[in-house]
Amino acid sequence: xxxxxxxxxxxxxxxALYDSERGLLAHAIHxxxxxxxxYGGVVxxxxxxxxxxRVLPLTRGILHESGSKxxxxxxxxxxxxxxxxxxxxxxxxxxxxxxxxxxxPALGIHHLEGHLLSPLMAKxxxxxxxxxxxVSGGHSQLMRINGIGDYELLGETLDDAAGEAxxxxxxxxxxxxxxxxxxxxxxxxxxxxxxxxxxxxxxSGDLDFSFSGLKTAVVMQVKDRELNAAARADIAAEFQxxxxxxxxxxxxxxxxxCGVAHLVVAGGVGANAELRARLHKAAAREGFTVYFxxxxxxxxxxxxxAFAAALxxxxxxxxxxxxxxxxxxxxxxxxxxxxx
Ligand code: KG4
Ligand code: ZN
Numbered sequence: 001x002x003x004x005x006x007x008x009x010x011x012x013x014x015x016a017l018y019d020s021e022r023g024l025l026a027h028a029i030h031x032x033x034x035x036x037x038x039y040g041g042v043v044x045x046x047x048x049x050x051x052x053x054r055v056l057p058l059t060r061g062i063l064h065e066s067g068s069k070x071x072x073x074x075x076x077x078x079x080x081x082x083x084x085x086x087x088x089x090x091x092x093x094x095x096x097x098x099x100x101x102x103x104x105p106a107l108g109i110h111h112l113e114g115h116l117l118s119p120l121m122a123k124x125x126x127x128x129x130x131x132x133x134x135v136s137g138g139h140s141q142l143m144r145i146n147g148i149g150d151y152e153l154l155g156e157t158l159d160d161a162a163g164e165a166x167x168x169x170x171x172x173x174x175x176x177x178x179x180x181x182x183x184x185x186x187x188x189x190x191x192x193x194x195x196x197x198x199x200x201x202x203x204s205g206d207l208d209f210s211f212s213g214l215k216t217a218v219v220m221q222v223k224d225r226e227l228n229a230a231a232r233a234d235i236a237a238e239f240q241x242x243x244x245x246x247x248x249x250x251x252x253x254x255x256x257x258c259g260v261a262h263l264v265v266a267g268g269v270g271a272n273a274e275l276r277a278r279l280h281k282a283a284a285r286e287g288f289t290v291y292f293x294x295x296x297x298x299x300x301x302x303x304x305x306a307f308a309a310a311l312x313x314x315x316x317x318x319x320x321x322x323x324x325x326x327x328x329x330x331x332x333x334x335x336x337x338x339x340x
Pocket of ligand 1: 010135139180267268
């Protein structure tokens with residue numbers, strides 16, 4: 001069955017066509033980064049309005065690119081939450097309207113379920129059970145994934161998400177939004193350790209994270225000082241090293257605690273090259289496997305939504321799908337409350 005997936009939870013409009021037999025047929029992403037750049041963060045109302053403009057042209061584009069027709073679509077999936085309420089409503093209403101018109105089921109997908117199942121698109125796919133390190137702009141969680149819909153929360157951030165810490169620190173260093181990739185680029189020119197930053201909760205003995213203190217430590221470094229380019233690069237490098245140290249140590253602890261040999265990294269921060277290198281090295285040393293989705297599927301995208309929906313439709317036999325055109329969005333939605 002061909003599933004159209006629509007992702008509009010934040011500042012990326014993502015659409016994709018996933019075929020349960022043939023795999024991913026086509027996908028497209030429009031990022032609103034430039035739209036929000038002047039504000040240093042996502043402006044919800046601008047995000048919603050831009051999603052309205054983008055969803056249908058992007059969908060027409062992927063239908064054309066894959067040689068598909070509207071009539072080929074067997075189900076329409078959309079991100080139901082968590083995310084910005086107005087942005088979610090755009091994807092949900094377009095998806096439900098389209099599904100209703102086509103006479104096919106519509107299915108709301110949990111955004112984080114999309115992220116953490118996306119590595120299963122790879123061939124060969126990681127086997128269950130695996131540990132998922134979910135690190136995005138809104139979330140930092142370690143989960144044990146036993147199967148589709150069977151997710152156990154092991155630890156999470158007590159304050160800022162890892163991506164949020166990247167974004168806020170980038171702003172302090174005068175970089176643009178989104179800050180993660182810009183900070184990572186600046187870090188390449190610096191040396192970690194020249195400036196000292198803390199590794200919050202590294203030895204806390206649990207699997208939780210905290211990143212707001214790290215950001216405060218950067219504030220202390222940049223406050224009332226004129227920093228030259230080299231000093232800023234050193235702070236960026238040390239900041240990135242601190243985050244990577246903590247994420248890697250806690251991921252390894254989760255693998256050990258659960259006796260699991262597979263680690264999957266999902267979410268936008270999974271695109272970070274230092275994190276990837278560190279975990280690949282640890283995997284070779286410690287004898288576990290680590291999977292990263294390709295960079296384009298780490299950040300928000302429609303493919304992960306279409307893919308998660310295809311798995312759900314297969315497993316649940318469509319029992320969650322709606323055909324009556326009614327819908328709701330869930331801006332706050334705890335993944336651990338999703339049932340199998
Ligand atoms: O998963 P995602 O696209 O959206 C959310 O659901 O939040 O993640 C976006 C986050 C942003 O905070 C961005 O700065 C961060 O991922 N990010 C990175 C990198 N690429 C994106 N952080 C560190 N290094 C990167 N290369
Ligand atoms: Zn995301």
